[in-house]
Amino acid sequence: MEIAAVQWRAGLRILCWGACAVLIGSCTKGPCSNTSFGSDIVCIRAHGAGSSTENETYRTVALAPAAGHAVIVAAYQCWDAQCATTGTSTLRVSDNVNDPEPCFTRSPHSPFTLVETSAGAQHLQQYMWYCPSIPAGVSAFTVTCTPERSCSYITVWVSEWAGLTSDPTAAAFDTDGGATSQVQGSTASVSTNAATRYTSELVIACGDNTNDLTMTPGRPYTVVNQFYPGNICMARTVSGAGEVQTATASWKGDDDWYFTIATIRSARSVLKPPR
Secondary structure, three states, X not given: OOOOEEEEEOOXXXXXXXXXXXXXXXXXXXXXXXXEOOOOOEEEEEEEEOOOOOOEOEEEEEOOOOOOOEEEXXXXXXXXXXXXXXXXXXXXXXXXXXXXXXOOEEOOOOOEEEEOOOOOOOEEEEEEEEEOOOOOOOOEEEEEEEOXXXXXXXXXXXXXXXXXXXXXXXXXXXXXXXXXXXXXXXXXXXXXXXOOOEOOEEEEEEEEEOOOOOOEEOOOOEEEEOOOOOEEEEEEEEOOOOOOOEEEEEEEEEEOEEEEEEEEEEOOOOEOOOO
């Protein structure tokens, strides 16, 4: 088919044929791009889905984790069709078993209001959630906007993990952070708001660039899920504690970008006493 147009919204490239729009790459799922992260932390499956829809209510990602495994969800949305203003809409996460799914807690500073000061000047809201033990029978995750039809371009990453903490509270997270572009460039950098307090933690960062220029994680981070070239969830494990954690990604060309980052305790994490 001949491609009639290419549209860009909040880092999602939509290929349009007449009245039909298909988000390329939104159905990539299966094993994580990288599985072993050290400290007995294993990424098992990952999936993601983007959106070309303005004023929508929900976005669903198909993933069937094993009962008892941990699940990490990250998601963002715009408040208007141009991603140009900050609103009051919120997102919640559910699955085909529970709505909302009570096992999920948000990272300490979720949701992040991310406002680019670079040329794109996009306004976005991004969340990170963690569930230490998913119930049996889950096969799909849904991120829902409240009020209805007040979110645009809802985008979701979901990943299944073994070896992370069983803590069912927000304390499963140690620290988190968010960042956006101040000028257009070829590198994104996001850091946690505070130094880590626990040993053997997973550090995970998820983000996007506006024009979907292929992202590459900065070492030692490796890809968890990249369902489209211009977005990425990447992670690493840190054995020690007491440092602010920073993740970077790069691409060829100049672009706007937005990212969040969080550290999550593993089953082997130990609180490091203050000096």
